[in-house]
Amino acid sequence: MRELDDVFARLATSSFRRKFHLGPKERAYLKEKGMTAVLDHAGDFIAMRLAPAHPANDGKQTPWRGHPVFVAQHATATCCRGCLEKWHDIPSGAELTDEQQAHAVAAIARWLRSEA
Numbered sequence: 001m002r003e004l005d006d007v008f009a010r011l012a013t014s015s016f017r018r019k020f021h022l023g024p025k026e027r028a029y030l031k032e033k034g035m036t037a038v039l040d041h042a043g044d045f046i047a048m049r050l051a052p053a054h055p056a057n058d059g060k061q062t063p064w065r066g067h068p069v070f071v072a073q074h075a076t077a078t079c080c081r082g083c084l085e086k087w088h089d090i091p092s093g094a095e096l097t098d099e100q101q102a103h104a105v106a107a108i109a110r111w112l113r114s115e116a
Contacts, residue, residue, distance in 0.1 A: 001103055002089045004110060010087065011077065020075035022115045026068040030116060035109070042069045042108045043101070046078070050104065051096040055081060069108055072115075076107040 077087035
């Protein structure tokens with residue numbers, strides 16, 4: 001698993017990852033619910049959609065908009081198991097450990113704080 005500083009340095013070189021920003025609805029949701037609640041949602045989304053060894057619809061399970069976490073997942077390459085492997089060095093094909101799930105949530109939190 002790569003250190004987040006290294007991941008974010010690599011993400012900064014990707015024009016695709018850099019294009020993601022919170023829209024007005026996601027920004028309003030984050031402000032209304034607060035960072036703690038939104039990060040609780042992030043933990044739930046990671047546990048349900050990414051933690052299984054073979055998630056349903058892998059590669060297509062994360063919507064592009066509608067929740068600040070979804071946008072953050074695409075910006076931080078925590079949107080599917082392929083991106084987790086490529087960008088975070090978290091192997092596909094095995095259930096995510098608690099530490100790996102916490103790493104994904106930490107990446108999301110870091111990005112959301114930079115957008116807030």
